[in-house]
Amino acid sequence: MSAAPLTSDELTAWSRFIHEICGVHLDGSKGYLIESRLAGLLRETASGGYAELLYKVKGDAGHTLRTKIINAITTNETSFFRDASPFELLRHKLLPELIDRRNQAGLRPVPIRILSAACSTGQEVYSTAIVLKELLGNFRGYDIRILGLDISDAAVAYASYAIFSRMEIDRGMTSDKLSRHFEPVGDRWKVRDELRATATFRRANLLEPIASTPPLDIIFCRNVAIYFTEQDKIRLFRNLGRNLARDGALIIGATESITGLCPEFEPKRYLRSVYYQKREN
Structure with missing residues (x-):
């Protein structure tokens, strides 16, 4: 079963956290990006929603989940001799x-x-x-x-x-x-x-x-x-x-x-x- 869409409060909390860990600024229009990039981690951690996932990430003493968040969110769009x-x-x-x-x-x-x-x-x-x-x-x-x-x-x-x-x-x-x-x-x-x-x-x-x-x-x-x-x-x-x-x-x-x-x-x-x-x- 897929998770419910991000609520406004969840989007605010996730945007703040992502900015803290990697500097990427996601405004109120970027809820879809958080949902799409973190859907796999939501399933991997058996989280019932994005608030629960954030709770697990913040409580992960080894920062393994934090690293996975950074890898998922940061855009790796590149190519040889780009432009x-x-x-x-x-x-x-x-x-x-x-x-x-x-x-x-x-x-x-x-x-x-x-x-x-x-x-x-x-x-x-x-x-x-x-x-x-x-x-x-x-x-x-x-x-x-x-x-x-x-x-x-x-x-x-x-x-x-x-x-x-x-x-x-x-x-x-x-x-x-x-x-x-x-x-x-x-x-x-x-x-x-x-x-x-x-x-x-x-x-x-x-x-x-x-x-x-x-x-x-x-x-x-x-x-x-x-x-x-x-x-x-x-x-x-x-x-x-x-x-x-x-x-x-x-x-x-x-x-x-x-x-x-x-x-x-x-x-x-x-x-x-x-x-x-x-x-x-």
């Missing part, structure tokens, strides 16, 4: 200019530090690694580290595994890139070791200070803030800004803007892309 413009920006402007600056500074090996915030199952990270490989030819003389952060344990584990289904590959991966950068494993495809070695994944809540990292040259944070309140958006980008190198670049979603929200960042334009850098003091 081509940021990767063209990376290939033709940001990376060449970054490498030139590091060469002029005499840094050897040339350090390149990139963050994919809310990396989901890793496609953005590996797309970035492919751009680097195709731009540089090989990684000799470079110290490349791409960090993927996500609040979902399940997403981080999947990204670390670096093996993708045919359906995932078909979303954005061309046949020539597939043959060069992946190897078949049964009916799935594994990222080649040279690319996989550049990537590290870990769980993180982006609304909390990011654990110690070297200054980051490029930060991807695309289509993440759309799920946050304005106050949390400011908190998010200030957290990221603390880890962004002075000459680093922040790339957000094509339909997003932080102009007026975070005055410490200055928008820059390259062809069809907009990115942000820290303003000069």
Whole structure:
């Protein structure tokens, strides 16, 4: 027997709890999302309704149910080379200019530090690694580290595994890139070791200070803030800004803007892309 629909009070309580544990803001129109995403957990825990499920989640000392809630609620929509413009920006402007600056500074090996915030199952990270490989030819003389952060344990584990289904590959991966950068494993495809070695994944809540990292040259944070309140958006980008190198670049979603929200960042334009850098003091 299916549970009764969320009541107004249950929706309020669940929205508050979800915001507390992962920062996602669900307004009064999102009851259907909570019902659809948590229906499986409702059955798994033999809960008679959403109020009972919430009671069980809050009483779970091991936080196993809380983790399952985060995995269910957070949106893991992603694909390889999603929205081509940021990767063209990376290939033709940001990376060449970054490498030139590091060469002029005499840094050897040339350090390149990139963050994919809310990396989901890793496609953005590996797309970035492919751009680097195709731009540089090989990684000799470079110290490349791409960090993927996500609040979902399940997403981080999947990204670390670096093996993708045919359906995932078909979303954005061309046949020539597939043959060069992946190897078949049964009916799935594994990222080649040279690319996989550049990537590290870990769980993180982006609304909390990011654990110690070297200054980051490029930060991807695309289509993440759309799920946050304005106050949390400011908190998010200030957290990221603390880890962004002075000459680093922040790339957000094509339909997003932080102009007026975070005055410490200055928008820059390259062809069809907009990115942000820290303003000069």
